[in-house]
């Protein structure tokens with residue numbers, strides 16, 4: 172290849188890459204790299220392609236080589252930061268974006284990307300400042316506006332979040348992620364009608380958008396029988412994971428794990444050989460029971476929540492799975508549990524038969540099934556359960572007991588609790604202990 176051919180081939184490889192023709196682009200990048208092993212632009216493009224193909228270790232190696240060869244090249248640091256973020260190495264991503272903004276403080280991309288890493292690390296106030304800086308530098312930067320909206324939402328500054336997200340949506344009217352964040356912020360800003368219109372707009376663009384369908388039902392008073400869709404749960408908790416504990420305990424005053432532990436202790440002070448924490452989240456309920464359990468397993472749909480739980484080092488086994496599917500899968504192994512725990516998780520289940528039916532089949536003869544619910548107001552008793560505008564289900568205690576009975580379980584004990592706050596107001600809840608209908612545990 173002559174020098175002119177090299178330049179032409181590089182442009183062509185970049186074009187193939189841009190068109191998503193990854194295999195052809197990679198082949199060309201690889202051949203070019205044989206000729207130009209120290210070309211930083213080539214290393215950056217090839218590294219980004221490897222990142223897009225989820226080959227994280229190779230991407231990181233290539234982009235580290237690029238920044239070592241050209242430490243003042245802020246584009247290479249941006250690419251390395253993006254690869255670190257995709258590989259789940261958020262601290263390294265933050266460090267790389269930090270170098271990028273130091274080298275090129277006038278490039279809004281660095282501030283936006285740094286803001287995203289800070290947000291994913293749960294450092295929401297700092298993320299907000301970083302996004303604000305990006306938007307000051309480029310007021311028509313839709314990604315930074317959308318991210319700024321998400322950070323404002325997380326800080327419960329809903330009206331400001333709406334304003335940012337409306338600007339982002341005006342620039343990217345087909346972007347269902349932006350529209351979904353906007354609709355959610357509108358709902359929390361008290362603009363129900365506008366939120367409904369936006370959720371409908373999303374469904375017009377993508378009729379299979381399960382989270383929008385769920386929230387539309389929640390805001391229009393429809394209650395499906397089925398559990399909240401997986402996509403919805405994953406979207407909510409993957410975004411929430413990093414700040415979950417600080418927020419739910421510090422701001423919302425969450426009580427379910429300790430209330431469940433107290434309830435278990437009033438029934439019988441005992442140890443459990445094998446327990447599973449259903450919808451374990453970051454592990455708050457697991458922690459409350461760890462000293463009573465020999466083997467503790469956790470199951471959750473959200474990868475980001477599971478990563479936080481793993482970091483606690485209290486679980487013997489963690490699985491990313493739907494709780495009902497997990498219990499059914501345990502049947503094949505004939506596993507039984509002495510304790511099933513579900514703290515603040517039935518709020519994502521509609522009718523409880525599928526869960527109770529799966530639970531009874533996996534509960535040891537004298538096992539306990541402990542869980543909390545948000546309780547339905549007395550005047551809504553007839554419904555049994557209801558999907559609230561929050562997107563969470565509330566259940567009536569009589570419905571819970573009747574459903575347990577239909578599934579071969581019985582209520583051993585239950586207590587009303589103040590579960591957690593919503594916009595500063597306590598939500599009523601219930602902690603409940605079920606055993607097999609035939610079990611001989613005293614209530």
Ligand SMILES: C[S@@+](CC[C@H](N)C(=O)[O-])C[C@H]1O[C@@H](n2cnc3c(N)ncnc32)[C@H](O)[C@@H]1O
Pocket residue numbers: 398404405408427428449450451452453454455456470471472473476492493494495513514515516519
């Ligand atoms: C409010 S958090 C509670 C987490 C934890 N139990 C606690 O007490 O801190 C609800 C958790 O349940 C998980 N979740 C909701 N529905 C689920 C399902 N069907 N299968 C598995 N996990 C689910 C969510 O991902 C989230 O981590």
